[in-house]
Amino acid sequence: MQVVQEKTYSSVQKAALIAGPLLFLLIYNLPFTLLNPAADKVIAVAVWMIVWWISEAVSISVTALLPITVFPLVGVMEIKDVASQYGSPTVFLFFGGFVMALALEKVNLHKRIALNIVRLTGSSPDRIIFGFMLATAFLSMWISNTATTVVMLPIALSVISLLMTDSARLSGAERNFALSLMLGIAYAANVGGVATIIGTPPNVVAVGFLHNEMGLQISFLQWMLVGIPFSLLMLGVVFLVVVKLVYPNGLAQLDKSQQVIESELAKLGTLQARERRVLIIFITVIALWVLRTSINRWMPFIELSDAGISLLAAMALFCIPFRLNKGSFILQWDDTTRLPWGILILFGGGLSLAGALSQTGVIQFIGDLVSANQALSMLAIVALLITIMLFMTELMSNVALTAIFVPVVAGIALGLDEQVLTMVIPVTMAASCAFMLPMATPPNAIVFSSGHIKVHQMVRAGVLLNIVSVLVLIVFANFVVPTVF
Helix, strand or coil: CCCCCCCCHHHHHHHHHHHHHHHHHHHCCCCCCCCCCHHHHHHHHHHHHHHHHHHHHCCCHHCCHHHHHHHHHHHHCCHHHHHHHHCCCCHHHHHHHEEEEEHHCCCCCHHHHHHHHHCCCCCCHHHHHHHHHHHHHHHHHCCCCCHHHHHHHHHHHHHHHHCCCCHHHCCCHHHHHHHHHHHHHHHHHHHHHHCHHHHHHHHHHHHHHHHHHHHHCHHHHHHHHHHHHHHHHHHHHHHHHHHHCCCCCCCCCCCCCHHCCCCCCHHCCCHHHHHHHHHHHHHHHHHHHHHHHHHHHCCCCCCCCCHHHHHHHHHHHHHHHHHHHHCCCCHHHHHHHHHHHHHHHHHHHHHHHHHHHHCCHHHHHHHHHHHHCCCCHHHHHHHHHHHHHHCCCCCCCHHHHHHHHHHHHHCCCCCCCHHHHHHHHHHHHHHCCCCCCCCCCCHHHHHHCCCCCCCHCCCCCCHHHHHHHHHHHHHHHHHHHHHHH
């Protein structure tokens, strides 16, 4: 009989489980008004959600159901208005992205793409590491960074095993190679997701908030014009810091690594018909996202949206037959059991909370509060917000943190009479730049489990990368974002 090991439920989580609703009741029943009656109710729910999100006393997706449960009960919003946030176009944009990722994984196309990228980069140790990083970053633009890391890790471990027959007698150079390869994969998965709206959940939360509450629509192409340069720049920074500066290896050519890659490709065989169909849909969707505004201008009788394109892709994957006589399709509905529905609920909860904060005047209050204090310059405020987001995301879910923090940043931008996008986009990107700790992101945790990394080794490289990330994001906030938007 298989024994299922239960997760440890800490004393902090036990305390937070009770503290969340107690703080809600305390704020809800205050004998005085903080802002206004409606805003005070929203603040009470927000505090409850923040306590549970930070502590993970319950699943962060369960916490995201509090707005649709509590807001109608206390008279903040009608349930139909709250529910509309859970069905936001932004949520369906990510749903379609999830479905596309399922198809790539089901037919092993993601692995084929990754292996071919690594094969092209060469067999010197540094090139091998860079090849893995490039492949990981590219895949993370389109599928979960967790899934990407899970795909890349065993291939990387196979390459390492060629070099090391006895793990107890590793040379310093060999240890550095293994360490750099593991860190490179994790960090590339993190920064690769920044490149597209669907690459990582914080991007979706921010874009949804900006559209719903600020009336600011960001297209897939616009985000890529900022996200891809940032991802490429950070990919280069990660390579230089990890491979050249902190953990240089100085090893000779690893010709046998090519054998591993070729062997893995041989196992996949030739490109199959099912893979070709998925590849065609994948390329078509990317082209439609990039060319959407031009297509709408050329053909005004149709109205393409990013979410609509995403759903078209999902429908195609479920409806295009693979073997018509057997009723076999590329994806079956049963495949969606692997789709992370909880993340979609999390988006809805975050958007609902942000909408309530905006409608009841909380965001405006934050803005007025900041505008009354002229002690800090605009540059200093942006740097501070980016730093807070980046280092806090080392300790809690970056999706939950984005849902909490982005409305605050928007309020600050309004109070300073600055462009909201100039502050919100860099702060959102900072949520994906967690390099210090294994628990900060799933990719960090996955590569840490390989046994080739110790916590202090990740911290040593991560601190430098966090500092560089802050500096790069400040530059983007001042020069790149205003140029694109």
